[in-house]
Amino acid sequence: MIFSEINKNQSRILIDTIQLYNVYLTAYDKSLSYKGGMHWKKSKGKEYLFKTINRNGNGKSLGPRSSETEKILSQFKKGKKTAKESLKSLKRRLTEQSRFCKAAKINHVPKIVTKILRILHQKKLLGKGLIVVGTNAMYAYEMAAGVYFDFSIMATQDMDILWDIRPKLTFLSNNKSKNEGLLGLLREVDKSFEQFKPDSFRAINKDGYMVDLIQAEPKSIVTIPPKRMGNENDICAAPVRNCQWLLSSPKITQVIIGEDGFPSIMVVPDPRAFALHKIWLADQIDREPIKKKRDLAQGLAVIKLIMNYLPQYSFEMSELKMFPKDILKKIQTKISIDDIPSEFKVE
Incomplete structure (x- = not known):
């Protein structure tokens, strides 16, 4: 089973929690x-x-x-x-x-994830330059749909944060003179966070949990985007191909629940963009084989989620303008007849 529906009691508690958290915010x-x-x-x-x-x-x-x-x-x-x-x-x-x-067992999201999200939201960075991509984004989609994905496609020991360099980020830091950027904010959550290695895009804590900062690969070799959000001690954003598809899509803001029972806000790309990008990623030659299988499974799972629980997200071509048509054609060939949305027709 790819996902399971939350029951009435879980739904009631989730709704109450979301309402309370919005009042708190x-x-x-x-x-x-x-x-x-x-x-x-x-x-x-x-x-x-x-x-x-x-x-x-x-x-x-x-x-x-x-x-x-x-x-x-x-x-x-x-x-x-x-x-x-x-x-x-x-x-x-x-x-x-x-x-x-x-008690209702709706506390699925790793505590480290919700703690990081809360600090990013408090500093006015979440959704205003930083969004969550990768496996963790699926926590937002499942909450929006009122279901839970099977654990086998959700387990991860890292968090991918996509940096949109277009808006200027303003840090509400406790120590502006240091300007430690994202690494400084991670240390407000857990002091053990360090760069994985010098000039790395990755921060890692004492428990081995990793946070990766990525950005869209520049369209022109002449364009040199900023690499760090903070000073020279901050982690460097890694350029990733075709992340602009995720940046160009509408964004979803969803309340999620951490393992400790406390909520947080998560901002993620449109689920259609996430799913199609994952399916495209699974077909890339330079992608690790084990990751390809997981990418495809996650992409197809989110498509099924949309078809069954989130019908407001249509797969009409007019809704998928963030993707080039030739890419959509390739993606279409990777989806079986049973899994493909009826309106997903690339001509």
Whole structure:
């Protein structure tokens, strides 16, 4: 069996968890507007309301002391207190909900994956320059469909992160002067993360879990894309052929549940793009044979998932413009009559 459907109890708990987590994310974003502090600051014999924006004391003046600035300070203090209490309450509820998730056995995603995703989301990088590709993306597709894929095609000890270099990434780091890029963020999750070797595209932790940073191969040899998100100590993105198909596809944002019962956001390519790219990958001469079999199995599994549970994703040619027609023709020959969507007709 390729996948199994979640039961009614699992569905109920999953829906409750997703709703609660979305409320938490809204509260978290709101709390960011109260980051820093406000206080009165004297200058040349006058008091001014000063808003600090970081730990170094940097900020700006909001004007001299008046009934209006006193009101601003009062509202800020009240709002900050309310936001802090709300966030604390929601964190407590998420902790309680995590126990239900574990009891219902909907906690399938490796904890290291959800922890990395949470830090990327908090730093405003997930979906705004970084997306998840590879095997881990299938966790988002199965959650969207309300099923679980068979473990045999899901087991992996690495996480592939695709870097879209088009948007400029802004790091919300605790130590901006170091600018350690992706490796620095991974170390916020697990301090043992190190480069696999100098100038590697891979980071690895003490448990052997690997995070690979990849980017689309440039279309022109004249174009030299940035290799690192951070300084010279950061991992280097590896150029991968035809990743632009994944970058050009629509993106899906899905809540997933970690092994510890805590949710996170995952942003992935359109499942059709994922499936067709996997089938294409399985046909490449330079691909390792053992990976080819897995690529094909995963691509076909996602196609079946779409056909059975996600009918909103049509395989009409107008929906697959991110792929060249000649590539679609080759992919079509690799799918059996029983597995091919009826509308997938390349002429």
